[in-house]
Amino acid sequence: MIEILFCLLVGLLLFIGEIFFPSTILGWLATIAFFTGVVLAFVSFGWKAGLETLAASLFLFGGLLWSWLRFLPKSRIGHRMALEFYNPRRTAGPSAEWIGRQGILLSPCHPIGVALIEKKRTEVIAESGFLEEGVKIQVVAWHDGQWVVEAVSERSSP
16 A cells, blocks of 8 residues: 555646656656556555555646646746747738838849948848849848848849
């Protein structure tokens, strides 16, 4: 009987440890300890005691999981554990006001390079082809986290 309670208690403590120190290892160890305790109950005391141990353990672990999902994210500890995202402008991405702005390439753009747009160094991607260093460019779009640019002379040609 002591072995069964020990396994279930170790499983519970490992499960609590998994909550505060997330890793797959603690979760697997908690599951192994839990199932070991249930199997020992089946072997030592028969089907009735084994099923009662299984039901009680599932109820206990299920209640712990439910309370963890329900209350931890709103608690002080939950706020310290989670990463926070601060977006003062409430925008989903970069501002569209950069589209149409001009700059100059600081490196060759084959197709990714570095440009100086309004005194800010930024990584850009050429809309088509390769652009050489020193070419005047214009921002035409935002794609996959980078500004898409084209040479200004390409826009003015018929």
